[in-house]
Amino acid sequence: MRIDILTVLPDLLTSWFGDSIIERARTKGLVQIEVHDLRKWSSDKHRRVDDYPFGGGAGMVMQVEPIHKAIESLKSERAYEEVIYLSPDGAMLDQSLANQLSTNKNMILLCGHYKGIDERVREHLITREVSIGNYVLTGGELAAAVLSDAVIRLLPGVIGDETSALSDSFQDGLVAPPDYTRPAEYMGWKVPDILLSGHQARIDAWRSQQALERTRERRPGLLGPADEGEVG
């Protein structure tokens, strides 16, 4: 997978992706991330990419021209399945969207900044708008990092244990069951006996039941109406 990120704050993202599991995925050739400074496509002598809003009002608006040029320049090199604008009014990112996006070969992520973006970008250049939650950030960079992380860790070979991405919270529509590691007892706080029992089938059943119970307690919205009132 290749992800091209368009931003006015490239340094922020370059340092984020230059460390961690994501960096290992890049080194292994599992993902290519290219962070581009939108100012590179500015035709302004001060390299501005924003201007005052028509009709007045507070805040600056990102201009259509540098964004159009950036996207066209990338598209002339390869085909992109998605050009995603990170925006608080976009569709909410969830595991199902991350799964869907993880099947793409090439994606462009556009980070908004300032007050907003010229609407013509959204009308003509964007395939999808994505938000990471109902709160407002100063820019789309953190959202681009969140989306990229959620997608990249699903790519085969990125996380060590091939099965662990599949047993994540949300991957099966449930939150994850509790985990424990050594010691089996600490300060009198004990690990559930079942996990020390060696009966794998019973352990699996216990974990499934825990996942279901926790989902009902913490994220009842994840359970379809059919699941409600079943487990006790």
Ligand code: 6GU
């Ligand atoms: Cl994608 N951008 C900004 N600026 N704020 C957000 C967001 C995105 N998602 C949630 N809040």
